[in-house]
Amino acid sequence: ARPKVGYFYSGKSTINYFAERISNIKVSEVKSLPVVVSEGTSVYDAIVTLFLEDVGTIFVTTEGLLSGVVSRKDFLKSAIGGTDINKIPVGVIMTRMPNIVVTEPDESVLDAAIKIIEHQVDSLPIVEKIKNENGEEGYKVIGRISKTNITRLFVDIANTE
């Protein structure tokens, strides 16, 4: 007798179901391999690595712990800024801990996507808390999740039959 109400209810519960399903997809299920260099790598060599690995963001580790992130945008700024990219190490231009937004394998892809949008970054390092050989606490980089992974997931879910 009131089909419109029924329709709306059905639609709402379907979307809730979708939201719930999305919330159950973990970062570990859609991750890519991280590309990592050390802090002393020259900006030029880091850019070459970026092209060879065909990624948009490079992670920097120091003594086995995440210490920085450099994006294509950071590299471009550096390359046109008149700095000698052959001499300057990547440590000088990177965004440094603790100003790095990270995610963990058990976090939902939805929460990772929200972090990407809110912090206006292209990708997040997927990390695990560890102690390095010197007993320092920090993050080990075990993966990468980017807007590309999320766009691909969007396509995969929409194409599911």
Next chain:
Amino acid sequence: ARPKVGYFYSGKSTINYFAERISNIKVSEVKSLPVVVSEGTSVYDAIVTLFLEDVGTIFVTTEGLLSGVVSRKDFLKSAIGGTDINKIPVGVIMTRMPNIVVTEPDESVLDAAIKIIEHQVDSLPIVEKIKNENGEEGYKVIGRISKTNITRLFVDIANTE
């Protein structure tokens, strides 16, 4: 009596509903403004525009028609390649028509996302077929859809209550 079968059926039809709903969202509903320069703009000025507008891709028009696309990756390659970015015009380094993947306002976001993934680009120009003042046929650039738009849509749909 056979709850598992019932559960599976329900899940399947829900996902089909989602796929159908996604297919009904048009590119025009999630588009951003395009950033456009002319073919004679220097690479340096185009990079400055990229930073000022905070986009990842710039579109190039000639006589009012889409003639090229330049990404952050193209700019970075050019900046470290030893070319004089103050003298070289953007027309020299851009990807040129007809090698540009485009979308139209009525295309579904899903189809645009598939193009982005398959052609490994960060964004697509949203275009309309027109004739310019010289009677030449081509595309007018009316918008832009990127992995950022799709990631945001993913979050919006998943957060819908």
